[in-house]
Amino acid sequence: MDNIIEIRNLVKSYENGHIKALNGIDLTIREGEFVSIIGPSGSGKSTLLNMLGALDLPDSGYINVAGYDLTSNKKLNKFRAQKIGFVFQLHNLIPNLSVVENIEIPMFTSKLSNKMMRKRALFLLDIVGLHDKAFQKPSKLSGGERQRVAIARALANNPSIILADEPTGSLDSKTSVKILAQLIDLHRNNNVTLIMVTHDMAVARLADRVIEVLDGKLVSVG
Protein backbone atom coordinates (compact mmCIF):
# COMPACT_ATOMS: atom_id res chain seq x y z
CA MET A 1 0.00 0.00 0.00
CA ASP A 2 1.03 3.62 -0.58
CA ASN A 3 2.54 5.77 2.10
CA ILE A 4 0.21 8.58 3.03
CA ILE A 5 2.76 10.17 5.37
CA GLU A 6 6.48 10.57 4.85
CA ILE A 7 8.64 12.44 7.33
CA ARG A 8 12.42 12.75 7.23
CA ASN A 9 14.63 14.40 9.84
CA LEU A 10 11.87 16.75 10.96
CA VAL A 11 12.96 19.46 13.40
CA LYS A 12 10.75 21.96 15.21
CA SER A 13 11.78 24.24 18.03
CA TYR A 14 10.00 26.90 20.02
CA GLU A 15 11.12 29.93 22.01
CA ASN A 16 13.90 30.85 19.57
CA GLY A 17 15.30 27.36 19.51
CA HIS A 18 15.45 26.94 23.28
CA ILE A 19 12.80 24.25 23.25
CA LYS A 20 13.45 21.45 20.76
CA ALA A 21 9.94 20.04 20.50
CA LEU A 22 10.84 17.74 17.60
CA ASN A 23 14.47 16.78 17.21
CA GLY A 24 14.91 14.82 14.00
CA ILE A 25 11.88 12.62 13.37
CA ASP A 26 11.76 9.98 10.63
CA LEU A 27 8.44 8.30 10.04
CA THR A 28 6.35 6.76 7.32
CA ILE A 29 2.71 5.75 7.67
CA ARG A 30 0.74 3.75 5.15
CA GLU A 31 -2.66 4.70 3.88
CA GLY A 32 -5.40 3.24 6.08
CA GLU A 33 -3.07 2.49 8.97
CA PHE A 34 -3.99 3.02 12.64
CA VAL A 35 -0.99 4.36 14.57
CA SER A 36 -0.83 5.22 18.27
CA ILE A 37 1.64 7.76 19.59
CA ILE A 38 2.67 7.47 23.22
CA GLY A 39 5.22 9.27 25.34
CA PRO A 40 5.53 11.40 28.46
CA SER A 41 4.00 14.82 28.70
CA GLY A 42 6.03 17.47 26.89
CA SER A 43 7.84 14.92 24.71
CA GLY A 44 6.51 16.42 21.45
CA LYS A 45 3.48 14.26 20.61
CA SER A 46 1.13 17.17 19.99
CA THR A 47 3.80 19.01 18.05
CA LEU A 48 4.19 16.01 15.78
CA LEU A 49 0.45 15.81 15.26
CA ASN A 50 0.29 19.55 14.52
CA MET A 51 2.99 19.10 11.89
CA LEU A 52 0.99 16.30 10.29
CA GLY A 53 -2.09 18.53 10.20
CA ALA A 54 -0.14 21.54 8.91
CA LEU A 55 -1.14 23.65 11.88
CA ASP A 56 2.48 24.68 12.10
CA LEU A 57 5.50 24.63 9.81
CA PRO A 58 8.70 22.69 10.65
CA ASP A 59 12.08 24.41 11.00
CA SER A 60 13.76 21.85 8.79
CA GLY A 61 13.33 18.37 7.37
CA TYR A 62 10.87 16.90 4.92
CA ILE A 63 7.20 16.24 5.50
CA ASN A 64 4.72 15.07 2.92
CA VAL A 65 1.14 14.22 3.84
CA ALA A 66 -1.46 12.99 1.38
CA GLY A 67 0.59 14.33 -1.48
CA TYR A 68 1.01 17.81 0.02
CA ASP A 69 4.51 19.09 0.73
CA LEU A 70 3.98 20.73 4.12
CA THR A 71 7.33 22.48 4.31
CA SER A 72 6.02 25.39 2.31
CA ASN A 73 3.19 27.66 3.24
CA LYS A 74 1.04 27.09 0.20
CA LYS A 75 -2.62 26.07 0.30
CA LEU A 76 -2.35 24.69 3.82
CA ASN A 77 -5.92 25.64 4.65
CA LYS A 78 -7.18 23.72 1.64
CA PHE A 79 -5.10 20.73 2.73
CA ARG A 80 -6.51 20.88 6.24
CA ALA A 81 -10.05 21.27 4.97
CA GLN A 82 -9.92 18.36 2.55
CA LYS A 83 -7.46 15.84 3.99
CA ILE A 84 -7.46 16.19 7.75
CA GLY A 85 -9.99 15.71 10.53
CA PHE A 86 -8.83 16.86 13.96
CA VAL A 87 -10.16 15.55 17.27
CA PHE A 88 -8.73 17.43 20.23
CA GLN A 89 -8.66 16.57 23.91
CA LEU A 90 -11.18 19.34 24.45
CA HIS A 91 -14.20 19.22 22.17
CA ASN A 92 -13.82 22.93 21.23
CA LEU A 93 -17.40 23.18 20.07
CA ILE A 94 -18.86 26.63 19.45
CA PRO A 95 -21.29 27.22 22.32
CA ASN A 96 -23.91 29.39 20.63
CA LEU A 97 -24.36 27.01 17.71
CA SER A 98 -26.48 23.88 17.80
CA VAL A 99 -24.81 20.48 17.53
CA VAL A 100 -25.68 20.14 13.85
CA GLU A 101 -24.45 23.66 13.07
CA ASN A 102 -21.13 22.86 14.75
CA ILE A 103 -20.69 19.95 12.39
CA GLU A 104 -21.40 22.23 9.43
CA ILE A 105 -18.58 24.63 10.33
CA PRO A 106 -15.84 22.76 8.38
CA MET A 107 -18.18 22.44 5.39
CA PHE A 108 -18.08 26.23 4.86
CA THR A 109 -14.82 25.49 3.06
CA SER A 110 -16.60 23.20 0.60
CA LYS A 111 -18.96 23.99 -2.22
CA LEU A 112 -21.91 22.25 -0.61
CA SER A 113 -25.23 24.09 -0.56
CA ASN A 114 -26.72 24.90 2.85
CA LYS A 115 -29.21 22.11 2.33
CA MET A 116 -26.54 19.55 1.47
CA MET A 117 -24.47 20.68 4.46
CA ARG A 118 -27.40 20.07 6.76
CA LYS A 119 -28.07 16.69 5.20
CA ARG A 120 -24.48 15.56 5.60
CA ALA A 121 -24.23 16.89 9.16
CA LEU A 122 -27.34 14.94 10.18
CA PHE A 123 -25.94 11.84 8.48
CA LEU A 124 -22.70 12.17 10.48
CA LEU A 125 -24.68 12.65 13.68
CA ASP A 126 -26.44 9.40 12.85
CA ILE A 127 -23.08 7.65 12.56
CA VAL A 128 -22.00 8.83 16.01
CA GLY A 129 -25.46 8.03 17.39
CA LEU A 130 -26.54 11.55 18.29
CA HIS A 131 -29.27 12.18 15.76
CA ASP A 132 -31.75 13.14 18.46
CA LYS A 133 -29.40 15.79 19.88
CA ALA A 134 -28.96 17.61 16.55
CA PHE A 135 -30.65 20.83 17.53
CA GLN A 136 -29.42 21.10 21.10
CA LYS A 137 -26.68 23.41 22.29
CA PRO A 138 -23.39 21.64 23.20
CA SER A 139 -23.83 22.76 26.82
CA LYS A 140 -26.82 20.39 27.11
CA LEU A 141 -24.66 17.38 26.19
CA SER A 142 -22.48 15.13 28.36
CA GLY A 143 -18.70 15.14 27.93
CA GLY A 144 -18.76 11.93 25.93
CA GLU A 145 -21.55 13.21 23.68
CA ARG A 146 -19.64 16.41 22.99
CA GLN A 147 -16.59 14.42 21.99
CA ARG A 148 -18.75 12.38 19.64
CA VAL A 149 -19.95 15.62 18.09
CA ALA A 150 -16.29 16.62 17.71
CA ILE A 151 -15.66 13.31 15.92
CA ALA A 152 -18.58 13.95 13.60
CA ARG A 153 -17.15 17.41 12.93
CA ALA A 154 -13.77 15.86 12.11
CA LEU A 155 -15.51 13.70 9.51
CA ALA A 156 -17.36 16.62 7.96
CA ASN A 157 -15.26 16.89 4.81
CA ASN A 158 -14.58 13.18 4.48
CA PRO A 159 -10.87 13.40 5.45
CA SER A 160 -8.17 10.89 4.50
CA ILE A 161 -6.55 11.16 7.94
CA ILE A 162 -7.99 11.59 11.41
CA LEU A 163 -5.57 13.17 13.87
CA ALA A 164 -6.74 12.59 17.44
CA ASP A 165 -4.79 14.21 20.26
CA GLU A 166 -5.73 12.45 23.50
CA PRO A 167 -9.36 12.34 22.40
CA THR A 168 -10.48 10.66 25.63
CA GLY A 169 -8.08 12.56 27.89
CA SER A 170 -10.87 14.38 29.69
CA LEU A 171 -13.39 11.54 29.85
CA ASP A 172 -14.01 8.75 32.36
CA SER A 173 -12.82 5.29 31.37
CA LYS A 174 -16.25 3.89 30.51
CA THR A 175 -17.02 6.77 28.16
CA SER A 176 -13.48 6.59 26.80
CA VAL A 177 -13.99 3.02 25.67
CA LYS A 178 -17.10 4.01 23.72
CA ILE A 179 -15.40 6.93 22.03
CA LEU A 180 -12.36 4.85 21.11
CA ALA A 181 -14.55 2.08 19.78
CA GLN A 182 -16.28 4.65 17.63
CA LEU A 183 -13.02 6.06 16.26
CA ILE A 184 -11.67 2.62 15.50
CA ASP A 185 -14.92 1.62 13.80
CA LEU A 186 -14.74 4.70 11.59
CA HIS A 187 -11.16 3.90 10.71
CA ARG A 188 -12.02 0.30 9.80
CA ASN A 189 -15.25 0.96 7.94
CA ASN A 190 -13.95 3.85 5.88
CA ASN A 191 -10.28 2.90 5.50
CA VAL A 192 -9.38 6.23 7.09
CA THR A 193 -5.83 6.60 8.39
CA LEU A 194 -6.09 7.11 12.14
CA ILE A 195 -3.28 8.64 14.17
CA MET A 196 -4.00 8.92 17.86
CA VAL A 197 -2.00 10.28 20.75
CA THR A 198 -2.83 8.52 24.00
CA HIS A 199 -1.57 8.02 27.53
CA ASP A 200 -3.16 4.64 27.86
CA MET A 201 -0.95 1.74 26.84
CA ALA A 202 -3.93 -0.60 26.66
CA VAL A 203 -5.57 1.71 24.17
CA ALA A 204 -2.35 2.21 22.25
CA ARG A 205 -2.03 -1.54 21.70
CA LEU A 206 -5.30 -1.59 19.74
CA ALA A 207 -3.45 0.14 16.93
CA ASP A 208 -1.62 -1.49 14.04
CA ARG A 209 1.53 0.18 15.30
CA VAL A 210 2.69 2.04 18.43
CA ILE A 211 5.20 4.86 18.23
CA GLU A 212 6.89 6.24 21.31
CA VAL A 213 8.16 9.81 21.44
CA LEU A 214 10.80 10.90 23.93
CA ASP A 215 12.39 14.35 23.96
CA GLY A 216 11.34 15.03 20.41
CA LYS A 217 12.66 11.74 19.03
CA LEU A 218 11.08 8.41 18.15
CA VAL A 219 12.54 5.82 20.47
CA SER A 220 10.76 2.68 19.46
CA VAL A 221 8.76 1.80 16.43
CA GLY A 222 6.71 -1.28 17.25
Added chain:
Amino acid sequence: MSFLKFIIKNPFRRKTSAILSIIGICIGIVVIVALGGITNGLVSSFEDTIHAGGADFSISGKETGNSAYGTNPIDANWTDKIANVSGVSEAMPIYVILTSVGNDYMNTLIGIEPNGTSMADISIKEGRMFENNSSEVILGKIYADANNLSVGDSLKVNGEDFKVVGIYETGDSNMAGGVFTSINKVAEINGDNNSISNIYVKVDKGQDPQKVADKIDSMYGDNITTISSVMEMEQMADMLNTLKASSWGISLLAVVVGALGIINTMLMSVFERTREIGVLKAVGWSNSKILTMIVGESLVITIVSAILGSVIGFVATTFLGPMMNVTPTFTPDIFVQAFVVAIIVGIIGGLYPAIKAVKLPPTEALRYE
Protein backbone atom coordinates in the same frame (compact mmCIF):
# COMPACT_ATOMS: atom_id res chain seq x y z
CA MET B 1 -26.77 27.10 8.29
CA SER B 2 -25.47 29.77 5.97
CA PHE B 3 -22.21 31.62 6.48
CA LEU B 4 -24.24 34.83 6.78
CA LYS B 5 -26.41 33.40 9.55
CA PHE B 6 -23.27 32.31 11.39
CA ILE B 7 -21.86 35.85 11.15
CA ILE B 8 -25.12 37.43 12.29
CA LYS B 9 -25.36 35.15 15.33
CA ASN B 10 -21.87 35.82 16.63
CA PRO B 11 -21.97 39.43 17.87
CA PHE B 12 -24.92 38.65 20.12
CA ARG B 13 -23.02 36.04 22.12
CA ARG B 14 -21.71 38.89 24.21
CA LYS B 15 -25.00 40.69 24.58
CA THR B 16 -23.99 43.51 26.91
CA SER B 17 -20.96 44.40 24.91
CA ALA B 18 -22.87 44.24 21.62
CA ILE B 19 -25.66 46.40 23.05
CA LEU B 20 -23.19 48.98 24.38
CA SER B 21 -21.50 49.21 20.99
CA ILE B 22 -24.86 49.52 19.29
CA ILE B 23 -25.93 52.31 21.65
CA GLY B 24 -22.70 54.20 21.05
CA ILE B 25 -22.88 54.06 17.28
CA CYS B 26 -26.64 54.56 17.35
CA ILE B 27 -26.18 57.94 19.08
CA GLY B 28 -23.84 59.06 16.33
CA ILE B 29 -26.33 57.96 13.67
CA VAL B 30 -29.25 59.68 15.44
CA VAL B 31 -27.28 62.94 15.48
CA ILE B 32 -26.39 62.59 11.80
CA VAL B 33 -30.01 61.88 10.82
CA ALA B 34 -31.49 64.59 13.06
CA LEU B 35 -29.02 67.23 11.95
CA GLY B 36 -29.50 66.21 8.33
CA GLY B 37 -33.29 66.44 8.59
CA ILE B 38 -33.17 69.81 10.34
CA THR B 39 -30.61 71.26 7.95
CA ASN B 40 -32.65 70.08 4.97
CA GLY B 41 -35.82 71.49 6.52
CA LEU B 42 -34.17 74.88 7.01
CA VAL B 43 -32.70 74.78 3.52
CA SER B 44 -36.03 74.14 1.86
CA SER B 45 -37.89 76.78 3.88
CA PHE B 46 -35.21 79.36 3.14
CA GLU B 47 -34.96 78.36 -0.46
CA ASP B 48 -38.68 79.07 -0.73
CA THR B 49 -38.09 82.58 0.44
CA ILE B 50 -34.84 83.08 -1.46
CA HIS B 51 -36.68 82.18 -4.61
CA ALA B 52 -39.45 84.65 -3.81
CA GLY B 53 -40.02 86.41 -7.10
CA GLY B 54 -37.11 84.52 -8.63
CA ALA B 55 -35.29 87.80 -8.11
CA ASP B 56 -32.10 88.62 -6.27
CA PHE B 57 -33.83 91.28 -4.20
CA SER B 58 -36.82 93.55 -4.33
CA ILE B 59 -37.47 97.22 -3.93
CA SER B 60 -40.32 98.87 -2.08
CA GLY B 61 -41.42 102.30 -0.98
CA LYS B 62 -39.65 103.99 1.89
CA GLU B 63 -42.50 104.53 4.28
CA THR B 64 -44.81 101.88 5.61
CA GLY B 65 -48.44 102.61 5.02
CA ASN B 66 -51.75 100.95 4.46
CA SER B 67 -51.05 99.19 1.18
CA ALA B 68 -51.43 95.47 0.76
CA TYR B 69 -47.75 94.75 1.21
CA GLY B 70 -47.27 97.05 4.13
CA THR B 71 -45.39 99.75 2.24
CA ASN B 72 -46.62 102.70 0.29
CA PRO B 73 -46.82 102.35 -3.45
CA ILE B 74 -44.00 103.88 -5.45
CA ASP B 75 -44.05 105.74 -8.69
CA ALA B 76 -44.14 103.50 -11.75
CA ASN B 77 -41.20 105.27 -13.39
CA TRP B 78 -38.85 103.80 -10.77
CA THR B 79 -38.81 100.61 -12.79
CA ASP B 80 -36.91 102.27 -15.62
CA LYS B 81 -34.57 104.10 -13.26
CA ILE B 82 -33.66 100.86 -11.46
CA ALA B 83 -33.29 99.01 -14.77
CA ASN B 84 -30.69 101.59 -15.80
CA VAL B 85 -28.51 101.14 -12.72
CA SER B 86 -25.34 99.39 -13.81
CA GLY B 87 -25.22 95.80 -12.66
CA VAL B 88 -29.00 95.41 -12.88
CA SER B 89 -30.04 92.88 -15.46
CA GLU B 90 -33.81 93.09 -15.10
CA ALA B 91 -36.27 95.12 -13.13
CA MET B 92 -39.89 94.01 -13.05
CA PRO B 93 -42.74 95.94 -11.48
CA ILE B 94 -45.38 94.22 -9.43
CA TYR B 95 -48.60 95.82 -8.29
CA VAL B 96 -50.56 94.31 -5.46
CA ILE B 97 -53.97 95.62 -4.50
CA LEU B 98 -56.85 94.53 -2.32
CA THR B 99 -60.14 94.09 -4.08
CA SER B 100 -63.10 91.73 -4.19
CA VAL B 101 -62.19 88.41 -5.73
CA GLY B 102 -64.70 85.60 -6.20
CA ASN B 103 -66.57 85.12 -2.95
CA ASP B 104 -64.03 87.11 -0.96
CA TYR B 105 -64.93 90.66 -0.29
CA MET B 106 -61.25 91.50 0.06
CA ASN B 107 -58.40 89.56 -1.44
CA THR B 108 -55.06 90.33 -2.99
CA LEU B 109 -54.86 90.74 -6.73
CA ILE B 110 -51.35 90.70 -8.06
CA GLY B 111 -50.38 92.40 -11.25
CA ILE B 112 -47.27 91.52 -13.20
CA GLU B 113 -46.18 91.85 -16.78
CA PRO B 114 -47.22 88.90 -18.92
CA ASN B 115 -43.57 88.04 -19.55
CA GLY B 116 -42.68 88.21 -15.86
CA THR B 117 -43.34 84.62 -14.85
CA SER B 118 -39.74 83.67 -14.21
CA MET B 119 -39.06 86.76 -12.11
CA ALA B 120 -42.18 86.01 -10.11
CA ASP B 121 -41.02 82.39 -9.92
CA ILE B 122 -44.26 80.93 -11.16
CA SER B 123 -44.75 78.38 -13.86
CA ILE B 124 -47.95 77.68 -15.74
CA LYS B 125 -49.01 74.08 -15.23
CA GLU B 126 -52.32 74.23 -17.08
CA GLY B 127 -53.71 76.60 -19.69
CA ARG B 128 -51.71 79.66 -20.61
CA MET B 129 -50.52 83.05 -19.40
CA PHE B 130 -53.00 85.94 -19.34
CA GLU B 131 -52.82 88.49 -22.09
CA ASN B 132 -51.88 92.08 -21.44
CA ASN B 133 -54.66 94.35 -20.28
CA SER B 134 -57.29 91.65 -20.67
CA SER B 135 -59.87 90.36 -18.21
CA GLU B 136 -57.95 87.19 -17.69
CA VAL B 137 -56.42 85.72 -14.55
CA ILE B 138 -54.13 82.86 -13.66
CA LEU B 139 -54.59 81.17 -10.30
CA GLY B 140 -52.25 79.51 -7.89
CA LYS B 141 -52.97 75.79 -7.65
CA ILE B 142 -53.85 76.14 -3.98
CA TYR B 143 -56.36 78.92 -4.66
CA ALA B 144 -57.84 77.06 -7.63
CA ASP B 145 -58.26 73.85 -5.65
CA ALA B 146 -59.70 75.62 -2.61
CA ASN B 147 -62.28 77.41 -4.76
CA ASN B 148 -62.94 74.54 -7.11
CA LEU B 149 -61.89 76.53 -10.16
CA SER B 150 -60.28 75.27 -13.31
CA VAL B 151 -59.15 76.66 -16.66
CA GLY B 152 -62.12 78.07 -18.59
CA ASP B 153 -64.16 78.99 -15.51
CA SER B 154 -64.92 82.57 -14.76
CA LEU B 155 -64.11 84.51 -11.60
CA LYS B 156 -65.58 87.84 -10.53
CA VAL B 157 -62.90 90.41 -9.80
CA ASN B 158 -63.96 93.83 -8.65
CA GLY B 159 -67.43 93.12 -10.02
CA GLU B 160 -66.21 92.19 -13.47
CA ASP B 161 -66.13 88.66 -14.93
CA PHE B 162 -62.58 87.48 -15.48
CA LYS B 163 -61.71 84.31 -17.32
CA VAL B 164 -59.42 81.75 -15.67
CA VAL B 165 -56.87 81.04 -18.40
CA GLY B 166 -54.15 79.22 -16.46
CA ILE B 167 -53.14 77.48 -13.25
CA TYR B 168 -49.62 78.00 -11.94
CA GLU B 169 -47.32 76.43 -9.42
CA THR B 170 -44.57 78.11 -7.48
CA GLY B 171 -41.85 77.29 -4.96
CA ASP B 172 -42.80 80.42 -3.06
CA SER B 173 -45.38 79.57 -0.44
CA ASN B 174 -46.44 83.24 -0.21
CA MET B 175 -47.56 83.14 -3.83
CA ALA B 176 -49.06 79.67 -4.00
CA GLY B 177 -52.60 80.88 -3.29
CA GLY B 178 -52.49 84.01 -5.41
CA VAL B 179 -54.54 85.48 -8.20
CA PHE B 180 -52.52 87.15 -10.97
CA THR B 181 -53.50 89.38 -13.84
CA SER B 182 -51.65 91.89 -15.97
CA ILE B 183 -50.23 94.92 -14.19
CA ASN B 184 -52.04 97.27 -16.54
CA LYS B 185 -55.35 95.68 -15.65
CA VAL B 186 -54.59 96.11 -11.95
CA ALA B 187 -53.77 99.76 -12.56
CA GLU B 188 -57.06 100.12 -14.38
CA ILE B 189 -59.01 98.50 -11.54
CA ASN B 190 -57.23 100.66 -9.02
CA GLY B 191 -57.68 103.75 -11.15
CA ASP B 192 -54.03 104.65 -10.73
CA ASN B 193 -51.70 104.34 -13.70
CA ASN B 194 -48.63 105.70 -12.05
CA SER B 195 -48.16 103.43 -9.05
CA ILE B 196 -46.61 100.05 -8.40
CA SER B 197 -45.99 98.16 -5.18
CA ASN B 198 -42.55 96.64 -5.63
CA ILE B 199 -39.84 96.10 -8.16
CA TYR B 200 -38.18 92.74 -8.45
CA VAL B 201 -34.54 93.06 -9.38
CA LYS B 202 -32.22 90.56 -10.95
CA VAL B 203 -28.53 91.43 -11.17
CA ASP B 204 -26.17 90.72 -14.04
CA LYS B 205 -24.40 87.39 -13.97
CA GLY B 206 -21.37 87.53 -11.74
CA GLN B 207 -22.58 90.61 -9.86
CA ASP B 208 -22.94 90.50 -6.10
CA PRO B 209 -26.62 91.25 -5.33
CA GLN B 210 -25.59 92.85 -2.05
CA LYS B 211 -23.28 95.36 -3.80
CA VAL B 212 -25.90 96.26 -6.40
CA ALA B 213 -28.51 96.72 -3.66
CA ASP B 214 -26.11 98.91 -1.69
CA LYS B 215 -25.52 101.03 -4.77
CA ILE B 216 -29.28 101.49 -5.28
CA ASP B 217 -29.66 102.35 -1.61
CA SER B 218 -26.97 105.01 -1.85
CA MET B 219 -28.40 106.48 -5.06
CA TYR B 220 -32.08 106.50 -4.23
CA GLY B 221 -32.20 105.67 -0.55
CA ASP B 222 -34.26 108.75 0.21
CA ASN B 223 -37.24 107.48 -1.74
CA ILE B 224 -37.05 103.73 -1.91
CA THR B 225 -35.54 100.87 0.00
CA THR B 226 -34.11 97.55 -1.04
CA ILE B 227 -35.61 94.68 0.86
CA SER B 228 -32.69 93.25 2.71
CA SER B 229 -34.37 89.98 3.58
CA VAL B 230 -33.12 88.62 0.29
CA MET B 231 -29.61 89.45 1.38
CA GLU B 232 -30.16 87.92 4.78
CA MET B 233 -30.87 84.77 2.89
CA GLU B 234 -27.25 84.76 1.86
CA GLN B 235 -26.18 84.86 5.45
CA MET B 236 -28.71 82.12 6.08
CA ALA B 237 -27.21 80.13 3.27
CA ASP B 238 -23.84 80.55 4.94
CA MET B 239 -25.30 79.32 8.21
CA LEU B 240 -26.85 76.35 6.47
CA ASN B 241 -23.53 75.52 4.91
CA THR B 242 -22.04 75.61 8.38
CA LEU B 243 -24.77 73.25 9.58
CA LYS B 244 -24.12 70.92 6.69
CA ALA B 245 -20.40 71.00 7.38
CA SER B 246 -20.97 70.29 11.06
CA SER B 247 -23.17 67.36 10.09
CA TRP B 248 -20.17 65.92 8.25
CA GLY B 249 -17.93 66.89 11.15
CA ILE B 250 -20.13 64.92 13.51
CA SER B 251 -20.13 62.05 11.05
CA LEU B 252 -16.37 62.06 11.15
CA LEU B 253 -16.41 62.16 14.94
CA ALA B 254 -18.89 59.29 14.96
CA VAL B 255 -16.57 57.36 12.66
CA VAL B 256 -13.59 57.87 14.96
CA VAL B 257 -15.40 57.26 18.25
CA GLY B 258 -17.52 54.45 16.84
CA ALA B 259 -14.51 52.76 15.27
CA LEU B 260 -12.58 52.90 18.55
CA GLY B 261 -15.55 51.38 20.38
CA ILE B 262 -15.96 48.64 17.80
CA ILE B 263 -12.24 47.87 17.73
CA ASN B 264 -12.39 47.41 21.48
CA THR B 265 -15.49 45.21 21.36
CA MET B 266 -14.18 43.09 18.52
CA LEU B 267 -10.71 42.72 20.05
CA MET B 268 -12.29 41.43 23.25
CA SER B 269 -14.42 39.08 21.23
CA VAL B 270 -11.46 37.76 19.22
CA PHE B 271 -9.45 37.37 22.42
CA GLU B 272 -12.21 35.41 24.12
CA ARG B 273 -12.61 33.17 21.10
CA THR B 274 -8.92 32.42 20.61
CA ARG B 275 -9.41 28.64 20.87
CA GLU B 276 -12.41 28.80 18.60
CA ILE B 277 -10.46 30.66 15.94
CA GLY B 278 -7.78 27.97 16.30
CA VAL B 279 -10.45 25.37 15.57
CA LEU B 280 -11.68 27.28 12.52
CA LYS B 281 -8.12 27.24 11.21
CA ALA B 282 -7.74 23.55 12.05
CA VAL B 283 -10.86 22.67 10.07
CA GLY B 284 -9.45 24.50 7.09
CA TRP B 285 -10.95 27.97 7.09
CA SER B 286 -8.89 30.33 4.97
CA ASN B 287 -7.55 33.56 6.37
CA SER B 288 -9.87 35.54 4.15
CA LYS B 289 -12.86 33.62 5.50
CA ILE B 290 -11.84 34.40 9.07
CA LEU B 291 -11.26 38.02 8.12
CA THR B 292 -14.68 38.18 6.47
CA MET B 293 -16.25 36.67 9.57
CA ILE B 294 -14.79 39.23 12.01
CA VAL B 295 -15.35 42.26 9.75
CA GLY B 296 -18.83 40.88 9.03
CA GLU B 297 -19.59 40.69 12.75
CA SER B 298 -18.44 44.25 13.16
CA LEU B 299 -20.68 45.29 10.26
CA VAL B 300 -23.64 43.49 11.82
CA ILE B 301 -23.25 45.70 14.89
CA THR B 302 -22.88 48.93 12.92
CA ILE B 303 -25.67 48.18 10.47
CA VAL B 304 -28.07 47.33 13.29
CA SER B 305 -27.00 50.66 14.83
CA ALA B 306 -27.64 52.46 11.56
CA ILE B 307 -31.14 51.00 11.26
CA LEU B 308 -32.05 51.82 14.86
CA GLY B 309 -30.36 55.23 14.70
CA SER B 310 -32.15 56.16 11.47
CA VAL B 311 -35.54 55.20 12.86
CA ILE B 312 -34.97 56.95 16.20
CA GLY B 313 -33.46 60.02 14.52
CA PHE B 314 -36.32 60.23 12.05
CA VAL B 315 -39.09 59.78 14.62
CA ALA B 316 -37.54 62.06 17.24
CA THR B 317 -36.80 64.88 14.79
CA THR B 318 -40.21 64.64 13.17
CA PHE B 319 -41.88 65.05 16.56
CA LEU B 320 -39.46 67.45 18.21
CA GLY B 321 -38.67 69.61 15.15
CA PRO B 322 -41.99 71.47 15.09
CA MET B 323 -41.52 72.41 18.76
CA MET B 324 -38.42 74.29 17.67
CA ASN B 325 -40.24 75.77 14.68
CA VAL B 326 -38.45 73.61 12.18
CA THR B 327 -40.13 71.23 9.81
CA PRO B 328 -37.47 68.62 9.17
CA THR B 329 -37.17 67.33 5.64
CA PHE B 330 -35.76 63.85 5.13
CA THR B 331 -34.19 63.03 1.83
CA PRO B 332 -32.64 59.66 0.96
CA ASP B 333 -29.15 61.16 1.02
CA ILE B 334 -29.39 61.62 4.80
CA PHE B 335 -29.95 57.91 5.30
CA VAL B 336 -27.31 57.10 2.72
CA GLN B 337 -24.91 59.25 4.74
CA ALA B 338 -25.90 57.42 7.95
CA PHE B 339 -25.35 54.01 6.39
CA VAL B 340 -22.10 55.03 4.72
CA VAL B 341 -20.82 56.20 8.10
CA ALA B 342 -21.98 52.95 9.73
CA ILE B 343 -20.35 50.80 7.09
CA ILE B 344 -17.08 52.73 7.26
CA VAL B 345 -17.09 52.36 11.05
CA GLY B 346 -17.84 48.67 10.72
CA ILE B 347 -15.03 48.02 8.28
CA ILE B 348 -12.44 50.16 10.04
CA GLY B 349 -13.46 48.83 13.45
CA GLY B 350 -13.48 45.21 12.36
CA LEU B 351 -10.35 45.17 10.28
CA TYR B 352 -7.72 45.43 12.99
CA PRO B 353 -9.25 42.73 15.23
CA ALA B 354 -9.74 40.59 12.13
CA ILE B 355 -6.08 40.91 11.18
CA LYS B 356 -5.18 39.96 14.78
CA ALA B 357 -7.34 36.88 14.46
CA VAL B 358 -5.81 35.91 11.13
CA LYS B 359 -2.29 36.28 12.50
CA LEU B 360 -2.91 34.02 15.50
CA PRO B 361 -0.79 30.90 14.98
CA PRO B 362 -3.28 28.01 15.12
CA THR B 363 -1.18 25.89 17.48
CA GLU B 364 -1.00 28.71 20.00
CA ALA B 365 -4.69 29.42 19.59
CA LEU B 366 -5.45 25.78 20.35
CA ARG B 367 -3.10 25.71 23.36
CA TYR B 368 -4.78 28.86 24.71
CA GLU B 369 -6.66 28.27 27.97
